[in-house]
Amino acid sequence: MARKLYELAHSRAGDKGDVLMLSLIPYEEGIYEALREQVTADRVKHHLNHIVKGEVTRYEMPNIAALQFVCQGALLGGVTTSPGMDTHGKTLSYALLEMEVDL
Amino acid sequence: MLKIGSGAGFSGDRIDPAIELAEKGKLDYLVLECLAERTIALAQKRKKADTAFGYDPLLEKRIRSLLPTLLENNVRLITNMGAANPVGGAKKIIEIAEEMGLRVKVAAVIGDDVLPYILQNRESFEFNPKLSESVPILSANAYLGASAIVPAIETGADVIITGRVADPSLFLAPMIHHFGWSTEDFNLMGKGTVIGHLLECGGQLTGGFFADPGKKDVSGLSHLGFPLAEVQPDGSALLTKLPGTGGALTLRTVKEQLLYEVMDPSSYVTPDVVADFTTVSLKEDGDDRILVTGGGGKEWPSELKASIGYDAGFIGEGEITYAGENAIGRAELAGVIVQERLQNHFEEITVDYIGVTSAHRGSFAYKGRPYEVRLRVAGKTYEREKANWIGEEVEALYTNGPAGGGGARKYFNEVVGIVSTMVPRESVKAELKVMEVKTNGA
CATH class of the missing domain: 3.30.70.1150 (ACT-like. Chain A, domain 2)
Structure with missing residues (x-):
């Protein structure tokens, strides 16, 4: 069944320069494996293709059942010089949670 | 056991939770992290206009409301509110203490300002992202580590004020001092850095920036309590907040904060250590109590990161x-x-x-x-x-x-604008300036 990540997991966005970090933390640790299989770096890059201009790297944190996505070139130059509305990209955690997975 | 409270997570943070922590937390140290990347460049601009300024604009307000409580409860303060002018900030604290009739010893940590060095060697630096030759540089500050702060704690100062230091180092320094940890025990440096990283954003650990009604409910956010850690000599810690305060400290809030602004969780680089977050383990220990164990680290990096502010x-x-x-x-x-x-x-x-x-x-x-x-x-x-x-x-x-x-x-x-570059460790020399109000004035 197709379900939005929003139903299954939570996320917080962070920034360093023009790099956006997005955590993905399942509410139930038991679905960590399923998310690990489906929410790949490639899928996230595709999902955020209007926002992330560079590479997406995924880090796995089985110790806390969480994934971390590090997205290059995602913040219109970064918080200090971005002409955008959300210069930190703090709202972008909810862009990740718009993705659908089959679960 | 060492008790450290986190009283501010950004330059404009609320002051009441810090006062409450100082009053009721039975803390050894209160840490106020108030310095964002661009804040120091803006502060440098203010210092140019008047050399007495350049410290955090909220310093006076924060110190006035906190200092009597801190001294009364024997809680030492560590803060980066010195921004572009830690000595100026220390002088202001002395001035406030004299006026309020309080005895206080203040230690300012300086040496992070590497502007002359950067300007002198500008061509040889690689800026990330690139900075064109014609762009005016306003500020250059290297990130100092815990070993720059420990000597300030050793002076017995009630207040330790710094400029640019790595945020987790503000918390790691009192652990090194209190437990007598060797700064070359990278496993302990890593564990302490994990705790510092979790605490450095104040309310973001205790339910701030977390709530989503119907999905992630958090009660009492209007009186959100800030976190404190009870650190053990082995580098493990119990994270908690004061009873009666709002917010929530759960596995979920701690997980979000553990990954906040982290690039590679297996290599979180500070001046003190390359910390490993992939071996951290979190466990619930009752309401609003999370035990943090594990974590570790490898030797510190050979160069220090510096932030360059430009017009x-x-x-x-x-x-x-x-x-x-x-x-x-x-x-x-x-x-x-x-x-x-x-x-x-x-x-x-x-x-x-x-x-x-x-x-x-x-x-x-x-x-x-x-x-x-x-x-x-x-x-x-x-x-x-x-x-x-x-x-x-x-x-x-x-x-x-x-x-x-x-x-x-x-x-x-x-x-x-802010760009970053790396500078050799040898180019950065941390120093102390200590000042004191010895007698109760007024």
Whole structure:
């Protein structure tokens, strides 16, 4: 069944320069494996293709059942010089949670 | 056991939770982290205008409300509110203490300012991202580590004030001092850094920036309590907050904060250590109590990161709202009109439709029409007058644009850009300046 990540997991966005970090933390640790299989770096890059201009790297944190996505070139130059509305990209955690997975 | 409270997570943070921690937390140390990347460049600008300034603009307010409580409860304060001028900040604290009739010893940690060194060797640095030769540099600050702060603690100072230091180092330093840890025990440096990293954003650990009604509910956010850690000599810690305060400290809030602003969780680089977060283990130990064990680290990096602030001109912005039938159609027409008026005069004009496309750049817009839309137009320029022009054109939509536009606002801001570079450790020498009010005045 197709379900939005929003139903299954939570996320917080962070920034360093023009790099956006997005955590993905399942509410139930038991679905960590399923998310690990489906929410790949490639899928996230595709999902955020209007926002992330560079590479997406995924880090796995089985110790806390969480994934971390590090997205290059995602913040219109970064918080200090971005002409955008959300210069930190703090709202972008909810862009990740718009993705659908089959679960 | 060592008790450290986190009383501020950013420059504009609330003060009440810090006062409550100082009063009731039975703390050994209270840490206030108040220095964002661009804050120090802005502070440098203020210092240029008047050499007595350049410390955190909220320093006076924070110290006035906290100092009596801190001294009364024997809680030592560690803060980076020195910003571009830790000595100036220390002098201000002394002045406040004298005025309030308080005895206090203040140690300022200096040496992070590497502006002369960067300017002298400008050609040899690689800036990330690139910084053109002609761009005026305003500030350059290396990130100092815990070993720059420990000597300040050793002086017995009640207040330790720094400029740019790595945020977790503000918390690691008292652990090193209290437990007598060797700074070359990278496993312990890593564990302490994990705890520092979790605490450094204040309320973000205890339910701030977390709530999502119906999904992630958090109660009592209006009186959100900030976190404290009870650190053990082996580098493990119990994270908690004061009873009766709002917020929540759960596995979920701690997980979000553990990954916050982290690039590679197996290599979190500070001046003290390359910390490993992939071996951290979290366990619930009752309400609002999380045990943190594990974590570790490898040897510190051979170079230190430095943040360079540069003058990036001005940004001008204007906003106006459209509502009701065809709000989006009229907002889009307004956007086109302003863009046509400005486009030949700016490198880039950003047009956002707040309520539709402004945050996620048009991705994932929901079906259906928004009832109201706010047009936002923004552009950057090195000319102050031109930056103002953007807001003026948006405001002029009142009589020169589509029907029914309201609530126009214009904004104008100086832009300070930040790039980073690496500097050799040897180029950075941390020093101390200690000052004291010895007798109760007044």
